[in-house]
Amino acid sequence: MTTIEPAPARPVVTRLRMTPRGRRVLAVLVALPLVVALGFGVLSGGSALASRTDSAPAGTFETVTVLAGESLWTIAEEIAPAADPRDVVDEIVRLNALEGATVHAGQRLAVPASYSLGG
Numbered sequence: 001m002t003t004i005e006p007a008p009a010r011p012v013v014t015r016l017r018m019t020p021r022g023r024r025v026l027a028v029l030v031a032l033p034l035v036v037a038l039g040f041g042v043l044s045g046g047s048a049l050a051s052r053t054d055s056a057p058a059g060t061f062e063t064v065t066v067l068a069g070e071s072l073w074t075i076a077e078e079i080a081p082a083a084d085p086r087d088v089v090d091e092i093v094r095l096n097a098l099e100g101a102t103v104h105a106g107q108r109l110a111v112p113a114s115y116s117l118g119g
Contacts, residue, residue, distance in 0.1 A: 061095060061110040068105040075103075080115040088115065 018026070064075060076088035089101060095110050103109065 061113050063108050063110050066103045066105055066107045066109060070103070070105070072101045072103055075109070075111070079111055083115070088112075 064079070066075070072089045072092055073085055076083075076085040076092065080088045091112050092098075092109060093101060095112060
């Protein structure tokens with residue numbers, strides 16, 4: 001007597017079919033973390049731009065008030081007569097995060113404490 005064994009059952013394979021709406025939902029779910037990370041980077045990046053890495057720590061500078069007719073050059077010559085005024089002006093610009101070398105009467109500027117204000 002011969003026994004007939006049934007053929008092994010094949011696993012049923014189903015394909016995932018996505019509708020256009022499903023594709024849009026999947027695209028949004030994939031893109032959402034990227035958009036959140038980009039937004040966080042843009043919003044928190046502004047504070048990093050406002051700070052300067054080469055600024056002086058507190059206590060390493062003194063302040064002067066710009067008088068009428070004074071420029072950074074005259075201030076540099078006054079506080080550091082033995083130094084090259086170009087170097088002193090550059091330090092004052094960096095220390096105060098100035099956009100240029102223009103100053104106005106009444107403006108308070110930080111100057112490096114390494115220069116004697118008395119002359």
